[in-house]
Amino acid sequence: MVLTLARRGLKKIYFPNIIFRLVRAPNLASNQVAFRVPPKVNKLDIRDYLTHIYQVKVVDVRTMNYAAKRPVRKKSGVIRGHYHSRYKKAIVTLCEDFVYPPEPDxxxxxxxxxxxxxxxxxxxxxxxxxxxxxxxxxxxxxxxxxxxxxxxxxxxxxxx
Known part of the structure; x- marks a missing residue:
């Protein structure tokens, strides 16, 4: 019974406290969208988030993990500054074509x-x-x- 409710999208969910950032990627197909998500989020979480909150039909989810980077000076090779935090990039394939919102003024x-x-x-x-x-x-x-x-x-x- 629980599985059928989850498949239909009738399962009661709560809004998560994770941030999905929409990334403009011109090299993707028209039905693919790129997101920058926290590293702890997995493919199932991404699919559930998009289907239950935004009512979007998701066909496929691909993820790539990016390590934290520390700025290094080119001449001396000395490590200076703060880390750029690690993140995960998710490329989501949708059933329909996606149109990006207009860029802010x-x-x-x-x-x-x-x-x-x-x-x-x-x-x-x-x-x-x-x-x-x-x-x-x-x-x-x-x-x-x-x-x-x-x-x-x-x-x-x-x-x-």
Whole structure:
């Protein structure tokens, strides 16, 4: 009885606390998708995750394990920096063709970086209790003004 419920997708499941990252891979077929998943996840977990949560019919799952990498300086050969954590790459073959979602707009991605830079400049301090005067890069300020103008135009268009 339990096996038939699991095959039909009626088995009660709970959302896992694992992260699947969709990787854009132009060299794959139209019905294949690449994911970057934690190394502890196996093929059965990947298939169950996609079928039960996203209701996607999975034909095949292939996985590749990638070891952790440590940056090495080319000239001296000295190991410096932090490890890049290990991960597993999963290539999933689906019944239907898959269309990637559109790429995010670079203008809005730059906005997040600029706001972080502004917060960093605003909160930095000198030795002791004195705070430094706020210095904002001119390009950053212009870009933020441009973004604000675009957002105002979008709001006006939505209201009309």
């Amino acid at each position: 670079r203008l809005y991605l730059d906005e997040f970086e600029d706001k972080a830079e502004m917060v960093r400049l605003y909160t930095r301090k000198l030795a002791g209790w004195k705070s430094r005067p706020q210095r904002i890069n001119v390009r950053v300020k212009e870009r933020l003004n441009k973004i604000n103008e675009i957002e105002k135009q979008n709001v006006k268009e939505d209201l009309d």
